[in-house]
Amino acid sequence: MLRKLLLSVAVIYTLALIVVTFINLDGVPSLGSSFDDKIYHFLAYAGLAGLWITFFKQRHKKQTLLLVFVIVVLFGVLLEVIQHQLNQNRTYDTYDLLANCFGVVIGTLIATRIDIIKLK
Template sequence: MPSVGTSFDDKIYHVVAYCGLTLVWLLYIKPIKKKRLYVIICLSAIFLGYILELLQYFLNPNRTYDTYDLIANSIGAIFGTLIAVKINVYKLN
């Protein structure tokens, strides 16, 4: 991956990846008025990040569990959800 030039490049990549993942999930579905589905998909992305962190910790001895990765994943999922909500609001009008 190209370096952004900071000491936390990895966390920036996590935010961008989970923002994109959540955007794709939410924009794939039809524009909806049910806010509950947005919350479910956002929480699903966060849960996926948690499961992947646990799997890499337990299955790969060369990888470590990082709470900051989980925080970055969660921030990305929330940003992706907020962006998708704004985009879908415009589609509904």
């Protein structure tokens, strides 16, 4: 049951990230730095990778985890590249893309190293 809950959370998080990528985000709280946007990108993709790696790691081999890692990186790249096509107020930013990728790396490392919950 916990595994199904984790899958539901991962799917909902992924869909929410897609929506947030394509809408205007005026009024997002400031963290007080000049690179708040990059921090948000990093955290969003660390969470995304963490959820999907945690879901797959209990029953799958390392090759599967590598595939999940690659898919999440490609997902971040794809969203960053096409976001300005669907919303003229959003633009492509290489630093956002790097923050996405770095977030995936860190989220994957954390999820593979720490067993926060044991899935049955």
